Amino acid sequence: MAKILYRLGSWSARSGKRVIGGALCLLIILAIIAISLKPSFSDDMSIPGTPSEKAGQLLQDEFPSPVEPGGEVHLVFKAPENETLEMESVNQVIRNMLAEIKEDPLVASTASPLELGNLNEDKTIGYAVVTYQVPASEVTEDSKDNILDRIEITRNEGIQTELAGDVSFSELEIGGTSEAIGIIVAYMILALTFTSFLAAGMPILTAVIGLGIGIMLIMIGTNYLDIASFALSLASMLGLAVGIDYALFIMSRFRQQMAKGYSVQESAAIATGTAGNAVVFAGLTVVVALLGFSVARIPFLTMMGVSAAVCVFTAMILAVTVVPALLGMMGHKIGPARKNRFLQKLTRSGTRSEGSNGWGKFVTKRPLFVAVLGILLLGIICIPFFHMELGLPDNGTKSEETTERRAYDLLSEAYGAGYHANLVVAAKVHEPGADVANQLNEITAELSELPNVQFVSPAIPSPSGSVYMFTLTPTTGPNDSETKDLVNAIREKSETLENENRIEFMVTGTTAVNIDISQKLSGALPVFALLIVGFAFILLVLVFRSILVPLKAVLGFLLSLGATLGFVVFVIQDGYLKDLFGFPAEGPVLNFLPVITIGILFGLAMDYEVFLVSRMREEYTHTGNAEKAILAGVKESGGVVTAAGLIMIAVFAGFMLAPDPMIKSMGFALTFGVLFDAFVVRMAIVPAVMKLMGKSAWYLPKWLDKLLPNIDVEGESIMKANHHQKSRD
Known part of the structure; x- marks a missing residue:
C-alpha cells in the first residue's frame, strides 16, 4: 500500500491543477444532482420487531386511513393576565388569525380551542389545530413563514402564542454557526502549528471540499435510503474534523522531508507514501467502526454509521490526492522556513540532548x-x-428560546406533564364475543387504578371488531422513570389478562418506543x-x-x-x-x-x-x-x-x-x-x-x-527504498 500511495502522491503533485479541478467538478456535479433530486430525510426511529413497533403496525392495519394524514401545527395560546380564552374579545382575535392562516392553499382546515373544547380548568390555556393537505415533511417554508407571520397578530394583543405539532419550526442547520466556529478555531491552531497562514488554510480547504462531496452524496442517498436528518450533523462534524487532521498529518511529514533537502514533489510523494499510508489505515479503521453500527440491527443507527463513514472515506481519499496536489503546486511557499515555536514549546527539552x-x-x-x-x-x-x-430528548429539553420549548411548558402547565407521554394501547381480542365490551370496561377501570395514571379513555373498536384502541395518560412526563414503570406494568399485566380473558394488550407511544429503543x-x-x-x-x-x-x-x-x-x-x-x-x-x-x-x-x-x-x-x-x-x-x-x-x-x-x-x-x-x-x-x-x-x-x-504479516503503516519501505536510491546517486 505504501508504494502505491507513494506513486499516487507523486502523480498528484505533478498533476495538481487536474486533481484539484477534478475534485471541484465532482463537488459541483453532485451538488446539482442533490439539488435537482431534493433531499428527503426520514426521522423514523422505529425498530422492527419491538413490542411498540408491533403495536403501532397493528393499529395502522386495523384503523387504516384512506389518505396519508396531513401535517398538523398546534398553536398554543395563553390568555393575557386576568382574562380567559373564552372571552369574546380574546376569542375573536384568535378566530381572525386562524382565518388568515386558512388562506394558505396548503391548509386543509383550522379549529380554534373553543371548537375543540380543550381549554384547561381555568380557561387560560388551550390550543388551535391547523391541518395541512400534505404530510408534515412536505409543508413548505412559505407555509411555515405564513404561520410565523400570523401568530404575531395574537402576540401583539398580549396572547402568548407558541407552536407545537409535527411540523418543525426549528430546523437543523448544516453549514451554520457550529461549523464556522470549529473551522475558525481549527485555522488558528493550524496557523500556530505551521507558523504560516497559507499552510493553515490548506487542510481547511481540502476538508471543506471533502465534506461537501460527502454531504452531497448523503443528500442524494436520502432519496433511496431512510437517513435521519441528525445523521447529517454527525457525518458533518466527523468528516470535517478527520479531514483537517488527515491533511495535518500529511503536511507535517511533507515539511519534515523538505527540511531534509528533498524536492517539493518528492517530499509530497514521500509524505503520501508514509503519513498518507497511516492516514488510510486510520481512516479505514474509523470507517469499519462506523459500519459496525449495523451490529445493533437498528435501521436508523445503521444509516447514521453509513452516512458518517461516507464523509470519513471521502476525507481520507481527498487527503491522499488533493493534499499532495496542493503541496505540489504551493509546497515551496510553505516549506520549513521558520521554526515552529508552538510545537517546540509542546515538546521543549530541558537539555540539548538529541531525542529528548x-x-x-x-x-x-x-x-x-x-x-x-x-x-x-x-x-x-x-x-x-x-x-x-x-432516552430520547423531546421539546422539553430544547432551549427556552425556541417556540417548541415554550409550547411544551404551556401544555404541561395546562394539562400536566403526562400530556406529552400519552400511551396508546391496542387490545387484541383473540376470542371475540358479546361480553368483550364489558370485559374491556372492567380492564380499563382496573388500569386506571394503577399508580401514576391520570386518565384512561374509552376503548374504540376497529372495523373488524378484533382490536380495540384506547389512550392512557400518565401523571409524569415521557422520560420520567415512573412513566417507564407504568409501561412495564401494563405489559406485565397483559400476560395475566391474555391468559384470563384472551385479550392481549400492546403498548405504543413516545415512552413505549423510547423504552424499546x-x-x-x-x-x-x-x-x-x-x-x-x-x-x-x-x-x-x-x-x-x-x-x-x-x-x-x-x-x-x-x-x-x-x-x-x-x-x-x-x-x-x-x-x-x-x-x-x-x-x-x-x-x-x-x-x-x-x-x-x-x-x-x-x-x-x-x-x-x-x-x-x-x-x-x-x-x-x-x-x-x-x-x-x-x-x-x-x-x-x-x-x-x-x-x-x-x-x-x-x-x-x-x-x-x-x-x-x-x-x-x-x-x-x-x-x-x-x-x-x-x-x-x-x-x-x-x-x-x-x-x-x-x-x-x-x-x-x-x-x-x-x-x-508485516503491516508497514509508517511506510518504512518507502524510506528504505528512497535511501538506497540516494546512496546510488
Whole structure:
C-alpha cells in the first residue's frame, strides 16, 4: 500500500491543477444532482420487531386511513393576565388569525380551542389545530413563514402564542454557526502549528471540499435510503474534523522531508507514501467502526454509521490526492522556513540532548505518578456512568428560546406533564364475543387504578371488531422513570389478562418506543463494544508486533470511554454544570449516544495510538532502547497529535452551540472523549505505562512473529527504498 500511495502522491503533485479541478467538478456535479433530486430525510426511529413497533403496525392495519394524514401545527395560546380564552374579545382575535392562516392553499382546515373544547380548568390555556393537505415533511417554508407571520397578530394583543405539532419550526442547520466556529478555531491552531497562514488554510480547504462531496452524496442517498436528518450533523462534524487532521498529518511529514533537502514533489510523494499510508489505515479503521453500527440491527443507527463513514472515506481519499496536489503546486511557499515555536514549546527539552523533550522527560522520570494520577482521574470521572439512563430528548429539553420549548411548558402547565407521554394501547381480542365490551370496561377501570395514571379513555373498536384502541395518560412526563414503570406494568399485566380473558394488550407511544429503543441499544452495546475491542487488539498486534502495547491501548480506550460517558451522565442527566455547557435542562442520555461514542472514539483513539506509538516502535527497532523510543515518539509525534486533538475538540465543541439537543449532546460527548483520550490517555498514561513496562512492552513470541504479516503503516519501505536510491546517486 505504501508504494502505491507513494506513486499516487507523486502523480498528484505533478498533476495538481487536474486533481484539484477534478475534485471541484465532482463537488459541483453532485451538488446539482442533490439539488435537482431534493433531499428527503426520514426521522423514523422505529425498530422492527419491538413490542411498540408491533403495536403501532397493528393499529395502522386495523384503523387504516384512506389518505396519508396531513401535517398538523398546534398553536398554543395563553390568555393575557386576568382574562380567559373564552372571552369574546380574546376569542375573536384568535378566530381572525386562524382565518388568515386558512388562506394558505396548503391548509386543509383550522379549529380554534373553543371548537375543540380543550381549554384547561381555568380557561387560560388551550390550543388551535391547523391541518395541512400534505404530510408534515412536505409543508413548505412559505407555509411555515405564513404561520410565523400570523401568530404575531395574537402576540401583539398580549396572547402568548407558541407552536407545537409535527411540523418543525426549528430546523437543523448544516453549514451554520457550529461549523464556522470549529473551522475558525481549527485555522488558528493550524496557523500556530505551521507558523504560516497559507499552510493553515490548506487542510481547511481540502476538508471543506471533502465534506461537501460527502454531504452531497448523503443528500442524494436520502432519496433511496431512510437517513435521519441528525445523521447529517454527525457525518458533518466527523468528516470535517478527520479531514483537517488527515491533511495535518500529511503536511507535517511533507515539511519534515523538505527540511531534509528533498524536492517539493518528492517530499509530497514521500509524505503520501508514509503519513498518507497511516492516514488510510486510520481512516479505514474509523470507517469499519462506523459500519459496525449495523451490529445493533437498528435501521436508523445503521444509516447514521453509513452516512458518517461516507464523509470519513471521502476525507481520507481527498487527503491522499488533493493534499499532495496542493503541496505540489504551493509546497515551496510553505516549506520549513521558520521554526515552529508552538510545537517546540509542546515538546521543549530541558537539555540539548538529541531525542529528548520536556514533557517526555517529565513522564519518563515519574511514570508511576503520572500513570496512577491519570488512571485515578479518569476512574473518578467514570463513576456516574453506572447510573446512566437512556432516552430520547423531546421539546422539553430544547432551549427556552425556541417556540417548541415554550409550547411544551404551556401544555404541561395546562394539562400536566403526562400530556406529552400519552400511551396508546391496542387490545387484541383473540376470542371475540358479546361480553368483550364489558370485559374491556372492567380492564380499563382496573388500569386506571394503577399508580401514576391520570386518565384512561374509552376503548374504540376497529372495523373488524378484533382490536380495540384506547389512550392512557400518565401523571409524569415521557422520560420520567415512573412513566417507564407504568409501561412495564401494563405489559406485565397483559400476560395475566391474555391468559384470563384472551385479550392481549400492546403498548405504543413516545415512552413505549423510547423504552424499546433503549433496551435494544443496551442489549447491543456489550456485543458492539466486544467486537470493537477485539478488532482493536488484533489490529494493533499486527501493527506494533507486541502483546502488551495493544493490551495497554485497548484498556486505555475503555478508560477514556468510561470517563466520557460518566461525564456525559454527570452533566446532561444529573444536571451538574449544565448551565456552563449550555444545556437548558437535565434529561436522559440520548439512547444511541453510547454506541456512536464507542464507534467514533475507537477510530480516533486508534489514530492517535498509531501516530504516537509507531514512532516509538520505529526508534526501538533501530536502537533497542525503550526509554529513548518513548522520548522520540513524544518528541516527533506528540506535537502533531496534540494539534490534531485540539482541532478535533474545536470542531466538536462548535456543535455544542447547536440548538438541537441531539446534536448538542453528540458534540459534547465527542469533545470530552477526544480530550480524555488524546491528552490524558495517549499523551500521559501511554508513555508512563510503557516506561514502567520497559523492553517487555515490545515482547512478541517468535512463533507468532513468524505467523503475522508485516503491516508497514509508517511506510518504512518507502524510506528504505528512497535511501538506497540516494546512496546510488
